[in-house]
Amino acid sequence: MAFLDNSGDIILDAVLTDTGRMRLARGDGSFRIAKFALGDDEVDYTLYNKEDARGSAFYDLEIMQAPILEAFTNNTSLMKSKLLTIARNNLLYLPILKLNQNGEGALNSSQAPNSFIVAADQATTNATDASPQGIGTGLAGLMLGATPANEAQAHVRIDQGLDTSDISPIRMLDADLRETEYSIEMDNRLGALFGLDGSAAQPAFIDDDNIASYRLTRDTDGNFVEDNAVTNNVGEGQGSNETIRGPRGTILKFRVGSSLNLQTSDYLFTTLGQTGQSYTVGAATVTGLGTIDTYVRVTGLTTGYRVDIPVQFVKKIS
Numbered sequence: 001m002a003f004l005d006n007s008g009d010i011i012l013d014a015v016l017t018d019t020g021r022m023r024l025a026r027g028d029g030s031f032r033i034a035k036f037a038l039g040d041d042e043v044d045y046t047l048y049n050k051e052d053a054r055g056s057a058f059y060d061l062e063i064m065q066a067p068i069l070e071a072f073t074n075n076t077s078l079m080k081s082k083l084l085t086i087a088r089n090n091l092l093y094l095p096i097l098k099l100n101q102n103g104e105g106a107l108n109s110s111q112a113p114n115s116f117i118v119a120a121d122q123a124t125t126n127a128t129d130a131s132p133q134g135i136g137t138g139l140a141g142l143m144l145g146a147t148p149a150n151e152a153q154a155h156v157r158i159d160q161g162l163d164t165s166d167i168s169p170i171r172m173l174d175a176d177l178r179e180t181e182y183s184i185e186m187d188n189r190l191g192a193l194f195g196l197d198g199s200a201a202q203p204a205f206i207d208d209d210n211i212a213s214y215r216l217t218r219d220t221d222g223n224f225v226e227d228n229a230v231t232n233n234v235g236e237g238q239g240s241n242e243t244i245r246g247p248r249g250t251i252l253k254f255r256v257g258s259s260l261n262l263q264t265s266d267y268l269f270t271t272l273g274q275t276g277q278s279y280t281v282g283a284a285t286v287t288g289l290g291t292i293d294t295y296v297r298v299t300g301l302t303t304g305y306r307v308d309i310p311v312q313f314v315k316k317i318s
Contacts, residue, residue: 082304145258149198
């Protein structure tokens with residue numbers, strides 16, 4: 001890794017990701033550039049100086065001459081802030097993705113702060129259970145990794161729209177600002193993506209770092225992506241389950257199931273995580289737990305907006 005010197009001419013440095021190089025090496029015609037993205041993660045816009053006495057040609061000179069990292073092939077390390085082109089110039093606000101924690105998407109606040117918890121197997125679900133229903137009462141944000149179809153558990157809900165009170169939520173979000181396709185990335189060794197009905201999503205591809213990428217669209221994956229209908233809005237207010245203050249676009253809902261490896265083996269808990277952990281459930285303490293902390297990354301493919309969802313896999317290993 002190194003820096004590119006931009007003090008002279010502008011340099012364009014482009015490389016294929018590891019997955020792209022793998023497909024190119026196959027030589028079977030499967031490599032095809034269908035889309036690309038641009039980002040400005042390394043640009044410090046505070047360097048723009050409109051007071052420069054030399055004139056407007058020098059306002060952005062420091063930005064243009066700032067060194068940037070050379071391109072490298074790990075697709076998970078770059079492009080945190082993707083550039084967006086919108087033809088019209090009358091926008092005061094841009095849409096965002098926001099984790100909805102109003103009830104159905106509440107995160108755990110005591111055992112794994114601000115994280116969803118995934119019980120890796122049924123034995124762990126039973127060990128953390130404080131009710132006859134086996135739903136882990138007392139652990140907010142708990143998902144049952146071995147039984148993702150069970151309705152009595154948490155799920156992730158991401159809302160999309162304009163998070164401002166300056167525009168009424170009963171207004172429709174413009175079509176060119178509405179997310180209709182999402183990318184979800186997670187460690188394939190640890191878990192997989194499921195709908196609330198228990199249906200498993202199929203990864204679009206799994207890269208050399210075992211990161212599975214899923215592509216979900218409103219038109220083909222209605223059990224994951226749905227419109228946030230105007231009828232769900234309560235007058236000019238928020239509504240009991242809404243987190244976007246202004247016009248709303250789509251909703252993404254999913255659960256995380258645990259991998260077969262996590263269900264049948266303790267290996268990844270001892271090599272990637274921590275052992276000897278304990279949780280307090282109601283008046284009881286559950287000991288001998290292994291934990292692995294990770295993230296599920298959600299990106300809207302229309303706007304490029306991204307959120308990282310903290311997830312902790314938990315397993316009773318002693």
